[in-house]
Amino acid sequence: MKMHYDIEGGNFSAAGRASSEIKKTLKQFNIAPALVRRIAIALYEAEVNVVAHAWKGTMNVDLTPEGINVVVEDEGPGIEDIGKAMEEGFSTASDRVRQMGFGAGMGLPNIRKNCDEMYLSSTPGVGTRLEIKVYFGASSVCESCHRNFPAE
Amino acid sequence: MKDRNYIHSIQIDTSKCIGCSHCMRVCSTQAIRIVEGFARIQPGRCVDCGECYRVCPQRAVYAKDDGLDAVSSEGYRIALVPSVFIGQFPSEYSATRVLDAVKQVGFDEVFEVEQAVDFMKEAYKSIAEKSVSRPLISSFCPAVVRLIQVQYPSLTELIMQVKAPHDIAALYLRKSKEKDGGIPERIYIYYVTPCAAKTVAARAPVGELQSPIDATINMTEIFNKASKIMVGNKNSGLHKTFANMSPDSVNWSLSGTEKKYFPGRSLAIDGMDNVIEFLEKLESGHISGIDFLEMRACDQGCAGGILCPGNRFLAVERLEHRQKRLLKLKDTHGGSERNPLMAFKDTLHGLSGVDPVYPREGLLLDDDMEKTLIKLQRIDRLMSYFPGFDCGACGAPGCRSLAEDIVRGKASISHCVFVQRVMEKNYKLSPDQAFVVIEKIWGRNRLNKYRDSDGKESFTAY
Numbered sequence: 001m002k003m004h005y006d007i008e009g010g011n012f013s014a015a016g017r018a019s020s021e022i023k024k025t026l027k028q029f030n031i032a033p034a035l036v037r038r039i040a041i042a043l044y045e046a047e048v049n050v051v052a053h054a055w056k057g058t059m060n061v062d063l064t065p066e067g068i069n070v071v072v073e074d075e076g077p078g079i080e081d082i083g084k085a086m087e088e089g090f091s092t093a094s095d096r097v098r099q100m101g102f103g104a105g106m107g108l109p110n111i112r113k114n115c116d117e118m119y120l121s122s123t124p125g126v127g128t129r130l131e132i133k134v135y136f137g138a139s140s141v142c143e144s145c146h147r148n149f150p151a152e
Numbered sequence: 153m154k155d156r157n158y159i160h161s162i163q164i165d166t167s168k169c170i171g172c173s174h175c176m177r178v179c180s181t182q183a184i185r186i187v188e189g190f191a192r193i194q195p196g197r198c199v200d201c202g203e204c205y206r207v208c209p210q211r212a213v214y215a216k217d218d219g220l221d222a223v224s225s226e227g228y229r230i231a232l233v234p235s236v237f238i239g240q241f242p243s244e245y246s247a248t249r250v251l252d253a254v255k256q257v258g259f260d261e262v263f264e265v266e267q268a269v270d271f272m273k274e275a276y277k278s279i280a281e282k283s284v285s286r287p288l289i290s291s292f293c294p295a296v297v298r299l300i301q302v303q304y305p306s307l308t309e310l311i312m313q314v315k316a317p318h319d320i321a322a323l324y325l326r327k328s329k330e331k332d333g334g335i336p337e338r339i340y341i342y343y344v345t346p347c348a349a350k351t352v353a354a355r356a357p358v359g360e361l362q363s364p365i366d367a368t369i370n371m372t373e374i375f376n377k378a379s380k381i382m383v384g385n386k387n388s389g390l391h392k393t394f395a396n397m398s399p400d401s402v403n404w405s406l407s408g409t410e411k412k413y414f415p416g417r418s419l420a421i422d423g424m425d426n427v428i429e430f431l432e433k434l435e436s437g438h439i440s441g442i443d444f445l446e447m448r449a450c451d452q453g454c455a456g457g458i459l460c461p462g463n464r465f466l467a468v469e470r471l472e473h474r475q476k477r478l479l480k481l482k483d484t485h486g487g488s489e490r491n492p493l494m495a496f497k498d499t500l501h502g503l504s505g506v507d508p509v510y511p512r513e514g515l516l517l518d519d520d521m522e523k524t525l526i527k528l529q530r531i532d533r534l535m536s537y538f539p540g541f542d543c544g545a546c547g548a549p550g551c552r553s554l555a556e557d558i559v560r561g562k563a564s565i566s567h568c569v570f571v572q573r574v575m576e577k578n579y580k581l582s583p584d585q586a587f588v589v590i591e592k593i594w595g596r597n598r599l600n601k602y603r604d605s606d607g608k609e610s611f612t613a614y
Contacts, residue, residue: 001525001532020436028517029524033306040306041437063528065521136521 003061007050009076012102015051018059019043022070025063031136039068039134042114045107046072046130052097053077054127067116067135078124086112086120159356161215161348162200166190168212171595175204175213176549180424181302181514185557186547189595196514199298200349201424201449202458215348215459218367220377223258227338230325231259231374232318232365235266235402236346236454238474239467240375245382247474248390253378259342267493268320269401271500273413275314278501280415280443287418287434287442288312290410294353295449296427297509301358304431305511313359315504317404318343318350322364323503324493343368346405346457349449359506371459392481395489399478402471405454407446416443423451517559527559534558538568545569547593567593 003025005018023040027033043059050057054076062069079085085092088109093102112118117133169190176184176191183197184204191204191212205213223229231254238247251262279288291297291312300307315323322341329339345351345368354365403409411418419442421430427447433439450456455467482489493500518524534555542550546567548557557563565571566581566589575581590599 001528016433016436016438020432023436025528027305027515028528029521030516030519031521033308033511037306037435037437040435044437063525065525 001063003063005059005061007047007054007057007059007072007074009051009053009055009057009074012051012097015048016044017047019047022059022061026068029136035134035136038114042111042132042134043070045110045114046070046132048102049107049128049130050074050076052093052102057127065136067133067137070132072130072132073127075127078126078128079120079122080124082120082122159352160193160195160198160200161217161351161355162193162198162202162205163214163216164191164193165212165214168210170210170212171598172209173544173547174207174209176547177544178203178207179549180428181299182549182553184549186593188592189598196512197302199295199302199449200347200352201295201299202348203424205348205458215351215370217345217351217370218342220258220369220373222367222369223342224340227340228261228329228334229259229340229342230261230263231255231257231369232263232265232321232325232341232343233374234318234344234346234405234454235264235471235474236405236457236460236467237344237371237374238264238402239455239470240371240460240462241379241382241470243470243473246391248392249382250378252390253381254344254374256381257374257377263321263325264397265318265321265343266401266404267397267491268317268324269404270398270489270491270494271320271324271497271504272314272317272404272410273398273401274497275501275504276413277415279312279314283312285310286416287439287445288414289445290447291359291506291509292316292405292410292446293349293448293450295347295349295424296447297358298349298352298512299424299427299449300431301509301512302514303428304435305515307431307435308509308511311509313506313508315360315506316353319364320500320504321493323500324496326364327496327499328492340366342366344371344374345369346371346454346460347450348458357506358509371457372461375461392478394485395478395482397478397491398489399475399482402474402478405448406468406471407448407453411444411446414444414446417441418444418446420446420448422448422453422456424449517556530559531555534565537565537571539570543569564589 003022007018008014019040022043023036026036026039050072054074057072057074060071084090086108088106111132115132115134119131122128171186171189171191173186176186180201180203181197181199183194185192205215233251233254238250241250255262287310289310289312291314297311300311325341326336326339330336343354343365351368354363354368357363400409407422408420411420421427427449452464452468456464460467517527535551538551540551546554548554554563554567558565566575572581572586576583576586
């Protein structure tokens with residue numbers, strides 16, 4: 001199943017709408033609740049990145065029984081040094097953005113922590129493309145809560 | 153099913169229900185449908201918050217409890233009374249007087265639940281040290297715990313694994329009576345409940361097999377009986393001579409006191425909508441750096457409980473007043489309190505824990521992933537046919553709920569009155585068939601009401 005969302009740059013009050021919608025859909029799947037939360041957090045961080053840095057962007061989701069694949073593309077300043085951007089605590093966010101509680105430099109590291117695969121590419125001055133994959137895995141049923149759990 | 157004794161307190165009295173759908177519209181978990189003219193609650197989704205109870209114009213929604221009839225004539229009967237009960241009476245009635253009246257209703261002993269709060273305060277300190285997950289969510293409000301189980305499955309692991317004060321109070325009473333030679337089987341503990349959720353918590357607890365509470369009794373019922381006993385006798389001379397708990401404990405069930413006792417950053421959130429808004433954000437990862445969440449399904453905490461007969465704001469003000477009086481008592485005794493429960497704190501520490509809370513499956517469309525995907529795609533397609541303004545004429549609270557009911561095999565696309573018009577236009581549905589569909593939702597004879605210009609009602613005139 002495919003889902004598409006537009007993300008508006010600079011609109012912090014709306015940040016998180018797309019990831020919330022996707023989270024609601026995922027909650028109807030028989031996957032471990034912890035996995036839903038991991039995906040939700042990764043997608044929220046990705047969405048906030050677009051809002052905080054880019055002019056506009058899109059989030060395209062492909063949901064299959066095997067896993068979720070999300071591509072976030074934006075038109076914006078891009079990332080000069082991807083290696084540096086992946087470091088914890090590194091941020092190019094403006095003071096205004098930081099005052100709103102964003103821009104702690106944990107966005108990309110947090111995404112990496114919460115997904116199985118992550119591909120980041122960027123052309124400075126043009127935009128950024130982020131692809132996130134999370135696999136639901138060969139599921140096994142948790143004995144205590146009867147939910148499916150991903151294989152380690 | 154993991155909930156071994158899974159029941160609900162909130163029920164619909166079909167002899168009073170007229171299927172007006174007020175309840176369906178306010179239900180936070182979309183648990184209510186209108187079927188054959190009556191509201192019907194889906195047990196898998198209901199969290200017993202009681203929002204439907206508040207809005208029902210027919211008083212058809214009721215909170216089932218064990219009632220005063222459950223009070224055994226044998227054995228030793230103890231009533232556990234929460235402080236909000238005392239807040240139902242004007243301040244000139246002393247707490248001692250109110251509790252004495254409850255005793256006269258038919259108990260051997262009366263105990264105020266909030267005396268267990270002094271223990272809770274200590275327990276929170278050790279939980280804060282032991283547990284690494286943050287923010288921890290208070291396990292106090294059973295409606296919030298159940299809301300998380302149903303709607304926010306990934307947050308269940310954040311719910312504090314500790315019993316609520318009324319359970320601690322019940323455990324203390326059992327232990328202390330046993331120590332004094334009481335026979336455990338002959339001790340009956342009754343909880344005077346301000347809400348439906350606490351009744352469910354006593355009957356079908358989560359995280360433990362059995363609650364130490366034997367039965368629950370509706371607070372309004374006890375209020376009426378106790379009021380009758382106290383009538384015209386405001387000042388009986390019954391007063392406390394010392395503070396039997398720390399003064400702010402009386403406010404624990406309200407909003408804002410509990411959070412002060414968890415180290416670090418904490419928030420107090422009350423009201424079902426506010427709780428939902430915050431949990432939604434927490435689940436999506438929008439919130440960080442918070443250590444503790446005190447959550448109450450009711451506005452103003454338990455003072456706003458659906459079974460509290462009085463006004464919630466007056467109750468809050470009276471409890472604040474009571475806190476001051478306890479403070480004065482404490483000061484006259486050189487700042488000391490005498491809470492007998494605290495003598496048992498070491499025993500209680502060993503008994504206060506509960507098992508982790510597990511999610512419920514209320515939201516799942518199907519166990520199978522492939523089938524879930526197919527159902528989600530069908531929901532998407534159905535949504536494109538529906539008008540999207542959640543009129544509720546289909547007997548479901550919104551278009552999305554109807555679409556989900558359809559893919560679950562519990563409704564049909566012709567339940568939507570807009571789709572019906574299109575189907576009739578295209579000769580896919582006859583007006584008679586459409587009529588039958590509406591009657592199936594809203595009940596027989598619902599549509600054949602007709603009043604002529606004299607106001608005379610006729611059932612055959614259409």
